[in-house]
Amino acid sequence: MRASFSWLNEFVDTGLGIEETAKLLTMAGLEIEGVEEEEGVLDVLTRPKDTLFEVNVTPNRADCLSILGIARELSALTGAPLKMPPYKVKDEGGPEINVEISDPELCRRYAGRVIKNVKIGPSPEWMKKKLEDYGIRSINNIVDITNYVLIELGHPLHAFDLNTLKGKQIIVDMAENRGKKITTLDGVERKDLPGDTLLICDAERPVAIAGVMGGADTEVKEDTRDIFLESAWFKPQGIRKTAKRLGLGSESSYRFERGADIEMVSIALDRASYLMREIAGGKPSGAVDNYPRPFRPHIISVNTVKIRKLLGAEPSNDEIFGILKRLGLNPEMDGDMIVAIPPSYRLDIDSEADIVEEVARIYGYGKIPSTLPCTEMSAGGLSEKQKFVYQAKNAFALAGYNEAINYSFMNINTLDTLGLQMEDPRRLAVKVLNPLREEDAFLRTTLIPSLLENLRYNFTRGIKDIRLFEIARVFVPIPPVRRVLIEGQPGQLPFEPLRLGGCFFREKSYLFWKEPEEDFYRAKGALEEFFDAVKIPDRDYRQGTEPFLHPGKSADIFIGGRRAGYIGALTPTLKEAFEIKAKEDAIIFELDLDLVFESLPGTPVFRQIPKFPAIERDIAVIVGEHIKAGDVLAEIRNYPSPYIEDASIFDLYKGDKIEKGKKSLAFNIRYRSTEKTLTEDEIEEVHRGLVKHLLSATGGILRA
Amino acid sequence: MEDPSRLTREFLEELGTKKTVGEIEELRVKYLGKKGTVTEKLKSLARLAPDERREAGRLLNDFKALAERELALKKEDARRRELASKLASEAIDVSLPGIFRRPGRLHPVTLVMSEIIRIFTGMGFTVEEGPEVELDHYNFEALNIPKEHPARDMQDTFYISSDIVLRTHTSPVQVRVLEKKKPPLRFIAPGKVYRCDADVSHTPMFHQIEGMMVGENVTFANLKAVLEAFLHKVFSPQVPVRFRPSYFPFTEPSAEVDIGCIFCGGAGCGICKGTGWIEILGSGMVNPRVFELAGLDPRNISGFAFGMGMERIAMLKYGIDDLRLFFENDIRFLGQF
Incomplete structure (x- = not known):
């Protein structure tokens, strides 16, 4: 949310400078992420130099998505009084339109007013400036006023061309009851709205998607004379769902889904009506205000002793009371008990914890002391498995391998390149519904595809000594058989076994001390060092069976009779597929670390040093x-x-x-x-x- | 009997021509050996009168002592010279590289993570883990983020199904531990997390460490002290730390924790966007609803929780300026840490 310093000053005169104001707001939870000095301006009279704050408003603080809201916060922080802009409107006659709400849970309040004889035209410069400061393009005075009030008071409004509405009737109802077709203001024809989309309809058809976007047919245009101005309150969850589903986020939906102030409905309507009369010469008629679910405030009682205990700080009862009072939470105090009644714009406050938070942030986090906890001793530390993983990492690092970390995704087509059989269990992978790229649509069932990419990446950049290892989880879906057994219990998570993978490539001609050995043995040596470091006594290397490895230069690794992994040289085909254009072998290996961990022997038992010669x-x-x-x-x-x-x-x-x-x-x-x-x-x-x-x-x- | 001084002169002359240990040894045998000159002459003494014999014997013994001394000196000298020339002939080019296997390096994320783990385990925290593919319930619902809550926008989520996600943070481990173990508790939970987002400052996978401390009297003041102690260890004991109010659905009050910019010392620079502060972690007092959702009675316990990104800390610590480097696995990058 962007707020200009001068506009804030119209609402509250704190006497503070720009930097002080920014710091005060930041330290109260309204983080000023950026401070922008406006560029030099030609016409000093109409566009005085100003400063823009970029305010990071957290999702709980819908009340601060307006100049009024931020000013209210400044007022609470400094005690300077809040000034409201004029909004009392002179209206004539009764409402000329009837409003019907089908489900008051979804639309708790719907107010509106007909304004006749408006003169559509450009907005005054001061209004244009404020809209531009916020980042909204000026369209015409009527549309601009609805946007202006949205920024000023935080309440979304919508203006219809009255003469395009059929039957002097507004009905707030679901798409399934009123038709699923509407062309929205952005020019998109939406033909099949979900049945539970809340719509604003006239007597015949939908004219707006409630709280999200108006319809093109009823838009205010150059030739519009009379308008119907809407100010309403819609249920946040419904608006959010609709906006998400249609991919239609707007300034309106953003505020409704975070919770608009239901008591602001009529004030915003009046304020906009007032401005339309002043600026566009319109004649407001009487307002309609259908308010089937009036605001009922929360009543929250808190014990100040508890507040002090939780914070570990000592704000006095009076201080706490004063904070709540300045925040407009209408506190009443009786000894250590305080009862607070948050206003309609503080929908986020409905529990004791919320009150504690308000007290803490206004009291100031900086004033809360730092006290190290006194607590029971406990052993703490890493589990044996966690230690083992670090041991493995250190063993491979010592053996000359750099640690790689790859994304957990894999390209399922790489499994074809690897030549895996159709029934190979590694082809059963967990699929991501909304991947960033199709190549990243599956979770890894083996670390090899990533390591081959690492090999390619480094080799094609001219690196001649590539030794990498990675320790990561792979993801194995619950087999279909078990899926049947657990039917009716959704939410079965995949297994996440821990793997160690590695690759080795070294161009010999660049080694000073020549090594005549097969590279296979170099890589195998690293595995052996690791096994030796963690004291795996018996490992057995048998003829390799992986389709992507050279049959004569690969081995399956067995520990205690169980297959724990494999090591071998890539087949020439694979080498070519991954652009390793070299005569030397590229060796890869992968281990089931869970199995290795399970195979670890216990604590070593001392054996006597031999007394007799060998x-x-x-x-x-x-x-x-x-x-x-x-x-x-x-x-x-x-x-x-x-x-x-x-x-x-x-x-x-x-x-x-x-x-x-x-x-x-x-x-x-x-x-x-x-x-x-x-x-x-x-x-x-x-x-x-x-x-x-x-x-x-x-x-x-x-x-x- | 000949003149012993002649004998000495002859011997010394001869000795002067000998160079090697072998030649000198030969000369020793010639004069002092069993059949050498001295032995011969001693035998011939028998023919002399007792007086002359005594005198001649003495002179011969004098000669023998002199010869032995001279031979030993000369021999030692020759031995030294011979060794020196042997060593000289064996010389190698010491400037050639040593036979050495360059050790590999651990990934900077691992380094930072293990350092942080060390600090917290030193304070008696245990290390817990949870699944990376997680139930929506643990990732969101049980953390007080119901469906259709705007806070879900804070984290773009990868979905596996309608109720299974790739965890967007390590916070679900909080709930899993709270359900499983009895307070008092203090633990951290490191691991991979996923967000459906990729640009200059976002990668679809990154690493976090979550932390939690729960007990009967855990306070906000404790939260401050523990995190300050931690940050002073990771960065420096002098680095300023500030807590400012923020919002996380699962903590209340919530605090964003900043450290004084370590690049400009708080004066304001490009890295801290001129503020003098760098956001380093999120934290707060556990929201009582989270205790309730985990089946605990919030009236009897309180706690704090915090979470931080490893890549971010690694970037600050090592001055790494591009997040994507962490996952390209370029040896020229990995080999630096």
Whole structure:
């Protein structure tokens, strides 16, 4: 809401300067978001220099959507008296029009007046200036006066061309009873209004959408002579619904949906009538005022002790009483009890908490002390799961990965690009009814589409080292089967499992220290570091099954026998689809973090540091190329000897020195007993047994 | 017997020509070894008269001591030189890069969020979570924002169905916790929130932290003190904090909290739009209706609640000037924090 300083001064003379006024209003809850000095003006007499306030009026303060309202607030804050503009109107004769309200709940009051012989013409300069200051274009004196009063007193009015109204009759009724067709002032023909749209109708047809916009047929034009001026009160929820549905927000609907002042109906009508007589030479006739639901004020009693207790401040009874009095809340005080009766324009005040708020904001938030609470101690802190998530983030950061955060949306077509099967559960996604873009219409069921976009974004900008991870929830709709079971209970929310996703790409030619390894192992290494950091003991990498990953360079990850995720190089097709034009592989991975969390072992139990020495033996076996090193290692580790403490792989060889189609794997095995120093003979016996077992299990031979 | 001083002279001459540790060792063997010159000469002493023998023996021993000393010195010297040349030959180019894996960085939102979490958990707050896809009931109704309430305009909402939304704020967690746990309570609720809005200053997803403290005697003065303490930790102990009245349907009285502009020190600049103040969070005393809607009796308890946007705080803290950077995931951005 824009309010000029000079107009406010017409209503209340506080004697305060511009900055003081702005600060006073801001600190009372009417935030001045902007202060605009009006540009230099040519004609100083008609357009004196002025200052405009941009006032942020919160949705509860409909009463401040006018110059009067803001001035009233200034008056309460400073004690300066409020001056009303003249509005007593001389009228002649009785009302020449009949008003009928079909549902008094939706329209609690409808007043109006016929004004004859108006001379349509331009508005005076002072009025034009005030309208322009607010941001409304001047049209003609009659329309301008309705807008002027709207800004001045905050009450929306509408002027009809009297001679276009049929049957001297106004009926306030629903569209379903009176016809669903109207062409509104904006020139749009609305053919099928919802049945519960409240309309203003004449004897034959709708002439306005109540509180929202007038009809084109009954508009005040250059040749209009007589008008019917409407001032009414409509139910906020109904107006809001209609304005939203039709996409027709207006200055009127904005005020009605926040709650107009029902007692202002007749004053605004009179004020506009007065101005029409003064400015347009019109002759007002007697007003009609159909007021089936008169205003009934709330009566609120509050205990000042409670106010002080809640605020933690000490305003005295007299101070509290004085604040409520200046706000026009008609307080009566009896000891610590105050009864307040808010006026019709303060629809927002209907409970004790509202009174506390009024007291607090006028008393001044700055005067309330800062007192740290005294309270029970409690452990506080993060849950184990929350700590785990931070652990995961730190592990990946240490492994060289930057943390990405993507929107939770995905383009459902990307799932086709990924080549997911039709029955893949990731195709069952939660749909947003009103997405910003069609590409963002679904919630993610996997983090991969976002990470591929990140890869593309960075690669196409010439970045040669891209390591990113993201931890976020994905959204899994309740499966249809369960949806049937819960029929009749709407509002089933999707599951929100936690995922970790990542991508790796590095152009090797730009690395100083060359790394000959497959990139797969670099990325896998980061996963291993993470698993190691959170102490997941056994993870198993099996042949990958994801359609978007290179079948020979991908693995499904199993923890405790359950599939916890996957890692692998993108297929060439996918690489191309995401514009990764490089010979190096792009590796991606995704983990089910809930599953990883569930698989965490408990607190570690201390084991004695070995008292006896270990003895190490190496073994190199030549096996078929298809044999997995991990399987061979598992054979060693699972060999039934209490002396095998650990084993690790230290060499892989393929090449001229051995038969084609074979590879050599070398392992280091550490033997130790917890009870004694092992002798060479004892070790030799176990080692021979192990070698024999290994060769038969792998079909391999010892490498000479 | 020959003149021992000649022997000494010859030895020293010879020693002067030796360079390496090996040559010096050879010379030692020649003179002092088992079959060396000194041994030979000692043997030949037997042929001398006792007086002469004593004198000659003494001279030989003198020579031996001198030779040993000279040899050791020369040898040490040679060893030092040889080591130095070996080390010199092993020199590498120390200006080449270290073998080092550059650590990745956490997202600035995560950094700010965890800092705030640390501050509040330090004050005994727990950390609660709630669903991102939320019932209209928790996101609006139970927070005293009924359907057709103008306050719904404050938050453009993504709808999943008529009664399911993407949460527009973290405030629904307040209600979920109030329904589940008994006061006294103090917790924060960080997380993602969604608004159907995208322009220079709005993204459809962003992050908030909600906070709540409920008990028998929680006051507005407590709200002020806790939030001041918090803001002094996040920004600086000197930063001015002001509370001004505002409106949220779920708090009453409500307060918008501003800090003195950290860029101009309150003098007024482009970032604070000339006001000298920067809006940093929304807060207020829990509206008794929210307690009622959560099934609690508002006569016995009171509380305060607050909420703030993480991106906004990160922008202020790191001087980031474009909101969209947070979600582009450009490595050149992410790597800076």
